[in-house]
Amino acid sequence: MIIWPILSAIGRTLWLPGADGVSRFSLETYVFFFSDQYSINNLMVTLWTTGVCALLLLPICLPIALYLRFAKGRLAAYVQGLAIFPMFVPSIILSYAIIRVLGPNGTVDLLFNSVGLPKIRSPYLTPWGPVIGLVWDNIPLTVLILLSGLGAVSDQSVEAARDVGARRWAVLWHIILPRITNSILVAISFTVLGIFSAFTLPYVLGPAAPEMMGPFMQRTFRDLNDPTNAITQAVISFAFCIVFGLFYVRSVAKNRKT
Amino acid sequence: MKRRAFLLSAGGAAAGMVLLPQLARAEAGRIDWYTGSDQNILDFWTNIVQPKFEAANPGITLNLVDAGDNAGLQAIGDRAVAAMASSADPQADIFESFDPRLPKGAIEAGLYVNIKEAGLSNYSKINPLAFDGDYSVPYRGSQVLLAYDTTKLDPANAPKTFADLIAWIKANPGQFIYNRPDKGGSGGNFVRRAIYEVNGNDTSKFTVDNYSAEAADAALKPAWDLLMDLAPSLFDGGAYTAGNTPSLQLLSQSAVTMIPAWSDQALQAISTGVLPETTGLVQLSDLGLPGGFSRSVILANGVNKDAALKLADFLLTEEIQSAVLTELGGFPGVAWDYVSPELRDKYKDVIPTTIPVFPGGDWEKAINDGWYRNVAPNVVRE
Structure with a gap:
């Protein structure tokens, strides 16, 4: 059910129908993608957004x-x-709420203005718009996964460490973190997968160009009526996601063994 | 055994439900009306047109059906063509907004009623700008215009030509924004107006079937240059919203002074308070921003053809046409002389003298992708 569409997508982008109706093997859609600066910029901004979101999510x-x-x-x-609240907010509502709050002359601007501070440079319609939205949207999932990992840390072990004089940071570093590395990996790979394929938030909050892969694929498919290139973009996105997916599979497999 | 019996009866019921619509027949005196338009149009018909029409024409009822989108209407059009070949009942009488050129060859086959010869008593009132052939009844219109904040821009100084508009945008950097052309018609038609501008405002230069890659290059390249030149003076040094509504939101938050907006959306936003009372509307007078009319078509082989013609005539009465303005926020399909004087006065700034309609098809693709590749990037934003 999952593997077949992937194989079919890869097949359809590699064997293109020729002028005579006979399909032939060709890499041209991939060559086009990687030689087209516009497409590369879109891929780069997607990777950048994903990376920044993942980096911000952990410390939060x-x-x-x-x-x-x-x-x-x-x-x-x-x-x-x-x-947990963000989990129950649809992203389209979140997008318009962010425009109201962080957008130009939004709530934050009004509050700042009332105490005589200058206006903020609004993140709306810049690459930071989707970053803020996506981070907020992904907090519940990350927190829940981390919490389940922390459940494996027993109170006794923490208390035992305290009894022998460990400070807070030492407890965190030597007792807690080693036990939840797996959860952290799982949390990161989950959120990265979600963010990579995000659609609504980058669509509404992001800049017109570069686009993230989600809106870019949709536009190529629907507006330009160009399914072959849209599938190529999808396969490339998938190739990146599979790397993160492998992280997840590996950490789960490691868990099973121990 | 019980389970099997349940499965059988459930399967039978499901099959029956699939068959049921097939058994439905068009009823005499019940007009089968289909639309592919948005919810606000269906609401307008349900709440305004239907009660008024049924009150005025006892014995005739309206069956309002949402066909989903234009593709849905076309499927019903195909069915009607097939029904005509076998002299069967198409179970459809009128399409709310449709192009009679579809399905291909439908006019030649006699699928649609020739409205010009149908003898509608209100036919002569229709705005001459609104016609598109003899087979449809234009009854509402919408056009992109400029919406602006009168507290920041005196209506007397509002731009009246495209050149004025460009000059105004450059003189007031950061105060104008339009949306990405594929994400909503307000920005899309602003971009198309720019394309007209660099092609000498010659609307006849673009038709559905004169697209070629070379023609597009020649016609669109100067427009991209114009829009790129404009980008640094736009909101936030070259930002573009993701649709009609986000543009309205920026105007309502007073983040910008002027936006291009659909007339019906802008009028509706003002009447519901989304935009403040102080919002001004202006149309360019050298060549208006593009827009279009919605035209109903009547099926010649529909069972209730005569009742549908009565409905079409009713649509053009002052009562409904005023409601198009006040309730729907659209333009009337009739000439402005047939609208009540106080309404005419209230909306005088948005009364169009020209409504250019840019062709779709391949041009649309070329414009959308060309804009994304040429105008959207290449902007250094601080």
Whole structure:
């Protein structure tokens, strides 16, 4: 069910129908993609967005997950609610909300203005627009995966380390992090896969060019009526995603063994 | 055994439901009406046209059917052609907005009623700009125009020609934005107006079937140069919104002073308060921004052809045409002399003198991709 469309897509981009109706083997759509500066820019901005989002997600989500793992009480419940909330917000609503809040003359501008601060340079319609949206959108998934990893860290081991005089950072570095490396890998590969193929947020919040692969593929397919090139772009995106997918598979396999 | 019985009856019921629509027959006195337009059009018909028409014509009812999109209408058109060949009932009487040139050869085959010869009492009121052949009834229109903030720009100084507009944008950097041409008609038609501009405003230069790669290169290249030259003066040094609505949002947040907008969307936004009362609308007078009319077609072999003609005539009455303006935010299909004077006065700035219509097809592809490759990038943004 999953493998067949992939194989068929690869096949359809390599064996193009010739003028005489006989299909022939050709790499030309791939050659076109990699010789076309416009397409390369789109791929680059997709990789950049994905990378930046992944880099931002970890330092944001790890403290939240740690807090939720070890804190108890009312406040922790509120934090958890806030952290999981983005999961239930459709991205199209999120996009327009971000325009309202962070867009030009948005809420942030109004607040800044009321205390006499200058306007912010709005991220709307720049590559940073989708980054902010995607990070917010991916917080719940990352936090949940990290939390499940932190569940494997027993209270006793943390307390034992404290008893022998380990400081906070030492506990984090020597006790907690080694146990959740797998979760971190899984979280990163999951979010990266999601971000790579993101559509709505880059479509509404991003700049007109370069486009991310999602909107680019859709435009090539629908506006330009050019399925062959759209599939080529899809195969290339898939090739990048499979690398992250392999990370995930490997860490799961390693888990099984131990 | 029970499970099997259940499966059988469920399967039978499902098969019955598939067969059911096939058994439905067109009823005399019930006009089968189809649309491929957006929800706001269907709402307009459900809430305004249907009750008014049925009240005025006892004994005739309207069956409003959403065909989804233009492709859906075309499928029903194909069915009607097939029905005509076998003298069967097409189960359709009127299409809300459709091009009678489709399906190919339909006019020659006599599928559509010749409206000009049908003797509609209101036919003479139709705006001469709105006609597109004799086989359709133009009853509403929409055109792209410029929407601007009158608190920042005095209406007396609003640009009236494309050259004025360019000069204004350059003199007020960051105050204008249009959307990507493939993502919405307001930006798309602004780009097309720029293409007309560099081709001497000669609208006859572009037709559906005169596209060629060389012609496109020659006609579009200067437009890309013009738009690229404009880019640094746009909002945020060359940003383009992703649709008609985000442009309206930027105007409503007062982030820009002027945008191109669809007349019906702008009028509706003003009446619902999305845009403030102080929003001004202006159309260019040298050559308007492109737009188009929606034209209904009536099927000649429909069971309720005569009732459908009555409906078409009813559409052109002042009552419905005023509602097109006030409720739908569109342009009337009739000439402005047949609209009530106070409405005419209220909308005088948006009354079009010309409505250029840019052809679709291959031109559209060339314009969209050309814009993305030439205008959208190559901008150094700080």
